[in-house]
Amino acid sequence: MAELRFKTIDVAEARGLLERYVSDFENFGWPLYDQDPTPSTLVGVDLASPALLSYPIKSKYLNEMGRQTREGETLNDYNELLRAMSAFVETGSNEKFWEVPFSAVSALSTREVGDEVQGSPGLAQLVACFDAAQNCKGLGSVAVTKILHRKRPDLVPINDSRVRKFYGVKRNSYAPLFAVIHNDLQDEETFKMLQDLASPYTGLDGRKMSILRALDIVIWMKQA
Numbered sequence: 001m002a003e004l005r006f007k008t009i010d011v012a013e014a015r016g017l018l019e020r021y022v023s024d025f026e027n028f029g030w031p032l033y034d035q036d037p038t039p040s041t042l043v044g045v046d047l048a049s050p051a052l053l054s055y056p057i058k059s060k061y062l063n064e065m066g067r068q069t070r071e072g073e074t075l076n077d078y079n080e081l082l083r084a085m086s087a088f089v090e091t092g093s094n095e096k097f098w099e100v101p102f103s104a105v106s107a108l109s110t111r112e113v114g115d116e117v118q119g120s121p122g123l124a125q126l127v128a129c130f131d132a133a134q135n136c137k138g139l140g141s142v143a144v145t146k147i148l149h150r151k152r153p154d155l156v157p158i159n160d161s162r163v164r165k166f167y168g169v170k171r172n173s174y175a176p177l178f179a180v181i182h183n184d185l186q187d188e189e190t191f192k193m194l195q196d197l198a199s200p201y202t203g204l205d206g207r208k209m210s211i212l213r214a215l216d217i218v219i220w221m222k223q224a
Helices: 011-022 044-053 059-066 077-090 102-110 121-133 141-148 161-167 174-185 188-198 211-222
Strands: none
Touching: 011 188, 011 211, 044 059, 044 141, 059 077, 077 121, 077 141, 102 121, 102 174, 121 141, 161 174, 161 211, 174 188, 174 211, 188 211
C-alpha cells in the first residue's frame, strides 16, 4: 500500500505545493479559512467558512440551521445538526486525531448510525455531528468536517474528494478516509515530514498550522 502514503510525495514537491497555497499571490483558503476568533463558540462565519475551501454551502441550508422554532414546534433536522456541532465546539478538548486509539477509528467503518463510539470523547461528539447531518439534505460529513476543522484543527481531518482519491478511498464516506489518514500518521517519518512542513506557518490568530491542515493542503494541491 505504498501508494497510499503521504511520504510518497517528494519532500521538495510537498514544500513547493504548500508554499504556493499559502502565498499572498494565490487565491486559496489560507489564511482566512484558518482564522478562528471564537474557538469555543460556533458562529455564522464558521458555517459559511467552507466556501473558502471551494465548497460553498447553499444559504437555504445555512438559514434553515439558524431558523428559530415557534412555541410547541419541534426542532428541524438542521437545528439538530447545529446543536450537535455547537456541542462539539463548546466542549473543550485537546484530543489529537493521531492519538485517538486506532480501534476507535477503524470501528467507524462498521458502525451503525446512533451506535456509541468508544475510546475518544472528542471523536464521539464529532461522529454525532455526522449522524445528525445524514438527515439534512445538501449536507454531509464533507460539509461538517470543513466547518469544524478550523475549530479543532488537531482533531478533525477534512473529508475532501481529492484526499479520498489520493488515498484510494472510493466511497464518499468519512470512515474509511479517517482510517487511512490515522494509519498514515502513525508512521514516524510521515509525521515528522508533516511537522516540518507545517511549522513555518502561523495563522492570523497566532495559531500554528496543524499537521492535518498541512496534509490536506499538500494532497489537495497534488491532486489538482
